[in-house]
């Protein structure tokens with residue numbers, strides 16, 4: 001497939017601190033990749049370099065090459081804002097905009113980028129909310145504040161908001177870690193559906209979740225605190241869970257560690 | 259860290275040393291986990307006494323702090339309200355009213371104070387807010403540190419110094435007249451640091467997650483600031499502006515130095531004298547032996563307090579109308 005996302009030999013820094021070293025991996029369109037690994041090994045850091053959110057942090061710096069459909073995301077002529085429009089992101093903690101209604105939240109990305117047409121906005125809102133499995137719950141209160149929803153609904157609102165701008169790739173950093181099992185189930189179902197249109201990368205601490213939703217799993221680890229995190233191995237999810245090559249992967253997925 | 263603990267558990271069944279460590283650990287746990295019932299009753303007598311003392315001290319301090327406030331307010335209201343009840347107070351000026359005459363109007367001074375406050379705010383609010391945005395959203399490095407330092411210094415400048423500075427520039431250096439606009443300039447110097455500092459605090463309170471959430475939608479930074487960050491911080495910013503205005507409206511030194519009083523209505527910022535409430539009080543102070551002047555001073559003070567109060571209420575109302583929705 002042409003629209004691959006390729007990460008090659010990437011080092012990531014926070015100021016002088018090298019947080020992640022030598023990551024190489026490829027993401028296929030219409031597939032789900034899970035990032036697993038112990039806390040602090042750099043999963044979020046790698047994820048945030050895929051849409052150039054890493055450089056928002058003071059001192060954040062990336063070496064190596066990251067290409068989407070053959071274009072270097074870090075080339076001088078590339079606009080990070082355009083990259084983020086193409087590669088959307090859902091955060092660990094739901095972050096609806098507190099001054100906005102549910103409707104305004106969903107269309108925020110479109111409206112703040114200049115779309116004014118009312119009926120187009122309304123269409124986009126309904127499409128995205130249906131896409132995020134939230135439409136039925138909120139269709140009668142689109143003008144109520146987004147912050148008034150439950151945590152799971154807020155997270156789905158954030159997913160709706162992310163897919164409203166029609167990105168190619170959707171990054172999710174522990175999207176279920178603040179949610180109850182039922183909301184988690186709803187989001188996992190959603191990932192399954194979204195997969196038909198998007199490339200998805202999800203960070204999770206829940207190994208069952210990684211096994212359930214992902215096609216490909218990447219295991220990250222770090223040798224010791226203060227050392228950079230590394231990609232230990234990546235492969236089709238069943239192989240990583242059943243026949244891992246590395247001992248540390250084996251230890252991690254069998255729950256003997258972390 | 260997790261790696262070492264995993265290693266230890268696997269070892270625990272192995273070497274004698276590891277078994278010893280495991281035993282010690284189990285013993286330690288037995289020390290910590292007791293079978294004593296948890297203590298759920300209120301603390302000891304001395305603990306309760308401390309609590310009582312702290313409570314009394316707290317309420318006493320609160321009461322002490324309230325005494326002067328209530329006293330001043332009570333006196334001002336009691337001695338000034340009568341003139342405010344007459345409609346002439348709100349419609350007439352002091353024109354043709356002598357110090358010995360009772361009452362008269364304050365509308366000339368009210369207008370002057372409001373106009374000067376409005377112009378001061380119109381200059382300081384945008385400058386202050388843009389400065390705060392620079393410091394919080396863009397400021398790293400030397401310029402931001404220098405600006406921040408300057409704002410600190412400016413906020414410590416006594417009003418008389420601000421007034422004399424403007425006097426030195428406006429009158430001594432350029433040779434201009436003492437006019438209302440010069441007063442506004444010195445008030446701007448006093449208001450900017452209040453606006454900058456309060457706006458800065460409010461912007462810092464906006465969670466970073468909101469900014470990142472907006473960036474992640476492909477929204478440029480400046481739109482994120484104007485459409486996400488500023489609206490979220492709006493009510494706090496309004497409160498800060500109101501505080502700044504309240505401070506500025508009660509200022510007297512710049513008015514005495516740069517804006518001489520007149521008893522007639524005079525609303526031109528750029529020409530001639532301009533009456534204000536503080537200078538009106540000062541005018542009557544020169545005749546303080548007269549009961550009529552004394553009463554007018556109290557009434558003028560009450561008018562100023564009411565205007566500041568009204569502005570605060572308007573600010574709160576505006577802040578409530580378009581702020582964070584819950």
Ligand SMILES: Nc1ncnc2c1ncn2[C@@H]1O[C@H](COP(=O)(O)OP(=O)(O)OP(=O)(O)O)[C@@H](O)[C@H]1O
Nearest residue numbers: 014017019038039040041042043044045046057229
């Ligand atoms: N803003 C930051 N500034 C400096 N160092 C950071 C920052 N964020 C993360 N780090 C460091 O980078 C390393 C990787 O962090 P990262 O957040 O990517 O880990 P993670 O794998 O996502 O962990 P978790 O599972 O706990 O979320 C850690 O050592 C962390 O301390």
Ligand SMILES: [Mg+2]
Nearest residue numbers: 043044045173
């Ligand atoms: Mg993380």
